[in-house]
Amino acid sequence: xxxxxxxxxxxxxxMAALEQAVIPKLLKxxxxxxxxxxxxxxxxxxxxxxxxKRRFF
Numbered sequence: 001x002x003x004x005x006x007x008x009x010x011x012x013x014x015m016a017a018l019e020q021a022v023i024p025k026l027l028k029x030x031x032x033x034x035x036x037x038x039x040x041x042x043x044x045x046x047x048x049x050x051x052x053k054r055r056f057f
Contacts, residue, residue: 002030
């Protein structure tokens with residue numbers, strides 16, 4: 001998803017030179033946000049499983 005949004009990012013005029021420097025940094029931030037979301041959802045699922053474990057068995 002981050003790659004999709006960053007690929008549509010275009011600077012014009014004097015800011016066009018910064019495009020090649022900004023895009024990799026934004027991609028790294030999107031990657032970090034995706035990993036954070038993945039890990040936090042795993043933790044949340046584990047917590048919910050631990051809470052409802054007695055109901056499952």
